[in-house]
Amino acid sequence: MAKQIILLSLVALSCAFLAFASDPSPLQDFCVADPASSARVNGLACKKPASVGANDFSFSGLHLAGNTSNPNGSRVTPVTVAQLPGLNTLGISMVRIDYAPWGINPPHTHPRATEILTVIEGSLQVGFVTSNPENSLITKTLQKGDVFVFPVGLVHFQRNVGTKNAVAIAALSSQNPGVITIANAVFGSKPGISSDILAKAFQVEKSVVEQLQAKF
Incomplete structure (x- = not known):
């Protein structure tokens, strides 16, 4: 019986750690970010509910192409809690990524989020590298409508392999993936x-x- 209790305790602890592998779950309907607050919390302090409006849950601009005139030939347009205060405590965000022909989103990581990417226009080579010691490259060329997932914390990249501009939309499992x-x-x-x-x-x-x- 004692061994069963210990085993159940270990399982419970494991579940608890897994539950907090991403942003913690909200304990209320919403917590619209109040960037003016001086309160120091893991995230952002909440506005008073009475002062919240529809604009706190809305963002306009993802229909606009990003300026890819830079050395990488890409531009990321983020929609995180910094741009959309209503995302605070909800554990999600998204980005639009524009790529010039042969432009790249260079190798990078998101320390707080898994990313799932959908190609909207063009063709993209995407990939990520597994952790030490294997450091295996998992890569694929995606076409319009294809989806690919990058596990949290792993180094990943995208490259436009077409002769025209490419566009992708990605969702991330954090309000502030970094x-x-x-x-x-x-x-x-x-x-x-x-x-x-x-x-x-x-x-x-x-x-x-x-x-x-x-x-x-």
Whole structure:
């Protein structure tokens, strides 16, 4: 009997940890974010319900193409809690991604969210890399209407493999998924990571690292 109780306790703890693997569930109908509040919470403080209106739950602009005139040839238009206060505590958000021909959304991670992406126009090569030690690349070329999922925390990317502009819509399992672009984080940190460390990590000459850091 004691062993059964211990086993059930372990299962309960496991379920509890799984339940909190993403944003916690809301305990009320809504909690529209109040960015003016000075309260420090894991998320954003709530507006008074009496001051909430339909505009707090609405966002306009995803029909507009993003400007892809940048080195990556892509533009992400986010709809997170920062743009749509009504998302606060709901555990979801979304983005529109525009790609110029052969443009990329460079390797990056979302530390707080799984992402599911749908191709709206064009063709995209997408992929993610599994964790150590395998570091296996899972990749596929998607066409209009295809869907692909990127597991939470894993490095992933997209590339337009067509000669015309491409568009995707992605949903994420957090009101504020965060994004860590690998190249920016490694070579563009402030202050910079020591070039000696990066040269050893990437097994290249120190001068190569310094050239890369200068670009960021």
